[in-house]
Amino acid sequence: GPEASAIAGGMQLLSALVLHHHALAHEFVQKEGLQAIAERRLLSADLVRQEGRPSREAAGAHAVVDALLIVSQLSRLSKEYYPLLLRMELGGEFRGLLGCESAGVRAKACNAIGNMARHSSAFYEAIRSAGILQQLIPLCADGDSSCRKFASFAVGNCAFHSDVLYRGLAPAIPQLLRLLSDEDEKTRANAAGAIGNLVRNSADLCAVMIREGALQGLYSLVESRRREADVDDDGAALARFVSDSSVKIALFSLGNLAVHRECKDELICSIRAVDLCHRLMGLCQRDDMIHKYAQRLLQKLSG
Numbered sequence: 475g476p477e478a479s480a481i482a483g484g485m486q487l488l489s490a491l492v493l494h495h496h497a498l499a500h501e502f503v504q505k506e507g508l509q510a511i512a513e514r515r516l517l518s519a520d521l522v523r524q525e526g527r528p529s530r531e532a533a534g535a536h537a538v539v540d541a542l543l544i545v546s547q548l549s550r551l552s553k554e555y556y557p558l559l560l561r562m563e564l565g566g567e568f569r570g571l572l573g574c575e576s577a578g579v580r581a582k583a584c585n586a587i588g589n590m591a592r593h594s595s596a597f598y599e600a601i602r603s604a605g606i607l608q609q610l611i612p613l614c615a616d617g618d619s620s621c622r623k624f625a626s627f628a629v630g631n632c633a634f635h636s637d638v639l640y641r642g643l644a645p646a647i648p649q650l651l652r653l654l655s656d657e658d659e660k661t662r663a664n665a666a667g668a669i670g671n672l673v674r675n676s677a678d679l680c681a682v683m684i685r686e687g688a689l690q691g692l693y694s695l696v697e698s699r700r701r702e703a704d705v706d707d708d709g710a711a712l713a714r715f716v717s718d719s720s721v722k723i724a725l726f727s728l729g730n731l732a733v734h735r736e737c738k739d740e741l742i743c744s745i746r747a748v749d750l751c752h753r754l755m756g757l758c759q760r761d762d763m764i765h766k767y768a769q770r771l772l773q774k775l776s777g
Contacts, residue, residue, distance in 0.1 A: 478533040485516065485540035492544045496551055503548065503555060512562050516541040519570030522579055535576055542571070542582040549589035556596045565604025572609035577618035584613055584624035591631035598638045607632070607642040614649035614665075623661040626653055630668035637675040644682055647672070651691045654724070662720035666692060670727025677734045684740050689731060692724045693745050700754060716762050725754075725767035732774035741775060748775055 488507065491498045502508075511517065521534030545564070548555040571583035587610065590597045601607065610632075613625035629646050632639050646668070653665035669688050672679050683689065703715035715721060728747065731737040741747040754768040 478537075481514070481516075482533040482536040482540075485537045489540035489543045489547075493547050499548055499551055502544070503558065507544070508548075508558055508562060511541050511544065515567075517545070517564060517567040517571065519567070519574050519579075522571075522574050522576055535579065538571070538579060539582055542579070542586050546582065546586035546589050549586060550592060553593035553596065556590070556594065559590065560596060560600060563600070565600055565606060568606055569604060569609050572606070572613060577616070577621055580613060580616065581618060581620035581624050584610065584621060584628045588624060588628035588631045591628065591634070595635035595638060598632065598636065601632060602639055602642060607639065607646075611643070611646040611649060614646055614653060619656075619658055619661065622653060622656060623658060623664060626650060626661055626664035626668055630664055630671050633668060633671035634674065637678060640672060640676065640678050643672060644679055647679070647682055647686050647688060651686060651688060654691045654695045654720075659718060659720050662695065663723045666695065666720055666724040666727050670723070670730040673730050673734060673737070677736075680731075680734045680736050683731065684736060689728070689737060689740055689745055689747075692728050692731075693741075693747060693750065695724045696721050696728075696754070697750060700750070700757065704753075704757065712757070716758060716764060722763045722767055725764065725771060729767065729771040729774050732771055738775060747771065751775070 488502065492502050492507075493499075515521075516537050518538070521538050545559065549559065568583055568587060571579055574580055574583070587597075587601070587606065591601070610625060610628055613621050614629065616622050616625065629643060629650065633643055650665040650668050653661055656662050656665070669683070669692065673683060699715050699718060699721055703712040705711075728741065732741055732747075751768040751772040755765055755772075758765040758768075
């Protein structure tokens with residue numbers, strides 16, 4: 475109806491303003507824009523599912539997407555917005571949105587969760603108690619590529635600041651390993667980063683990492699691309715290799731794993747990671763990140 479369309483139009487304008495400049499975002503919050511989103515339940519999955527009423531469904535879905543963009547942008551901009559967002563208690567809404575039929579809504583919900591976990595662990599307890607991880611983890615295997623990219627981003631950030639969510643995130647490990655061969659570079663990088671973050675704050679998941687083949691998976695991502703760059707004559711493949719963010723992050727994550735004794739032994743004995751480091755350092759310039767991360771990994775392996 476006209477009201478749904480008016481709300482959708484208003485939300486579109488508001489999200490454009492919030493995304494345009496941090497001062498406008500701040501003003502939106504000052505004028506109680508977040509309370510308005512909560513009161514009108516503009517993050518409800520029901521708005522996306524108004525069956526049999528395609529125009530209302532479209533308007534509802536648009537309003538939800540814009541509300542998600544606003545929450546995501548505020549979370550990304552500053553942790554000063556975290557307390558207000560926490561008070562909104564959005565756990566139930568996010569569970570619904572992650573299970574939504576619209577891939578666009580699912581992807582934006584994943585991105586918002588990733589941003590809510592970006593600056594600190596403030597949302598970890600809320601994420602755990604609302605049962606969000608059970609909804610989020612399967613989206614790492616979603617048919618939609620944006621969904622996979624943002625789900626792996628969210629999983630990585632949920633593991634970054636502390637090990638509070640490690641146990642709940644452990645089931646994501648096999649999914650993340652499959653994403654190491656995703657066709658999208660950013661998705662591969664997100665997955666590689668998430669694996670490194672899952673051993674960053676404690677050794678709790680090292681045994682699982684070894685059992686699931688995480689060390690081999692990261693090694694293979696780097697080595698398969700190194701081989702392509704090595705047989706290259708015109709330098710184009712080498713340039714691609716050096717600029718591939720997933721290679722850099724996989725190497726960095728191998729360095730995180732190498733901090734832990736059981737992973738280090740596996741990397742040295744079974745995976746021949748030392749050879750890889752020497753080959754990479756021979757292939758890349760000293761100021762390339764790949765050279766630096768290979769050197770970092772080598773130091774941890776020989777330490």
